[in-house]
Amino acid sequence: xxxxxxxDHLRVSLKKDSHVLVRDISFSLGRGESLVILGQSGSxxxxxxxxxxxxxxxxxxxxxxxxxxNDTNLLTxxxxxxxxxxxxxxxxxxxxxxxxLDPSMKIGKQMAETLFSHTSTKKxxxxxxxxxxLLAAGLNEPERICRSYPYTLSGGMLQRVTIAMALMVxxxxxxxxxxxxxxxxxxxxxxxxxxxxxxxxxxxxLLVTHDFAVAAQLxxxxxxxxEGIVLEQGEVEEILRHPxxxxxxxxxxxxxxxxxxxxxxxxxx
Numbered sequence: 229x230x231x232x233x234x235x236d237h238l239r240v241s242l243k244k245d246s247h248v249l250v251r252d253i254s255f256s257l258g259r260g261e262s263l264v265i266l267g268q269s270g271s272x273x274x275x276x277x278x279x280x281x282x283x284x285x286x287x288x289x290x291x292x293x294x295x296x297x298n299d300t301n302l303l304t305x306x307x308x309x310x311x312x313x314x315x316x317x318x319x320x321x322x323x324x325x326x327x328x329l330d331p332s333m334k335i336g337k338q339m340a341e342t343l344f345s346h347t348s349t350k351k352x353x354x355x356x357x358x359x360x361x362l363l364a365a366g367l368n369e370p371e372r373i374c375r376s377y378p379y380t381l382s383g384g385m386l387q388r389v390t391i392a393m394a395l396m397v398x399x400x401x402x403x404x405x406x407x408x409x410x411x412x413x414x415x416x417x418x419x420x421x422x423x424x425x426x427x428x429x430x431x432x433x434l435l436v437t438h439d440f441a442v443a444a445q446l447x448x449x450x451x452x453x454x455e456g457i458v459l460e461q462g463e464v465e466e467i468l469r470h471p472x473x474x475x476x477x478x479x480x481x482x483x484x485x486x487x488x489x490x491x492x493x494x495x496x497x
Contacts, residue, residue, distance in 0.1 A: 316346030336374030
């Protein structure tokens with residue numbers, strides 16, 4: 229299977245003091261596959277994610293290695309190429325969706341701008357496309373959502389709006405940075421189910437989390453990070469059942485001890 233995304237020996241450091249934040253990270257992701265990057269705060273998982281999305285300030289960070297999306301090196305491509313890829317072929321779902329949405333603009337208008345920028349949708353098709361995407365993301369009142377401002381919706385609803393935006397442009401790669409951290413269990417499960425639906429439709433999912441339950445629910449591959457390096461990687465089920473790194477074992481033990489005492493261990497493993 230050809231790889232949609234290939235990260236090759238990625239290294240990120242601060243320019244002011246050469247402090248290394250991410251060291252020698254390599255992985256690949258095929259079409260319709262998912263990869264969970266798991267680790268505690270400060271492990272480098274979000275830094276890796278932001279490197280892929282081109283969100284790191286080149287004045288502050290030194291980035292080396294390769295990030296290949298299809299036939300394009302995202303670290304060296306032109307601004308025109310990046311504008312075509314980001315938001316269309318690659319969509320990002322942030323931990324705080326309010327940061328990705330303009331609080332002064334209604335949801336429908338923001339979704340329409342994204343749709344017109346990355347697809348050939350005509351104005352007469354707009355309402356149908358928006359309604360379909362919002363319903364598919366689990367929002368049952370699409371007309372009301374479109375008329376709403378972001379600050380009038382809950383965090384879970386805003387998270388689904390960003391998922392709907394990825395659905396409507398048929399993004400090939402979804403990069404989700406801690407998308408379930410602020411959600412309760414019900415909304416967390418619904419969000420992961422939305423990712424599973426996207427994967428069934430052929431999208432590749434790169435999900436950053438510190439939550440073993442989310443990793444187990446999504447499945448696929450997993451990469452465990454600590455202090456900017458990869459400790460182990462492989463299939464989610466295999467690593468959560470038979471971790472090799474002591475760090476992974478300790479995280480799993482902590483997750484089980486802090487979870488619901490009536491929760492079955494299999495939910496984490």
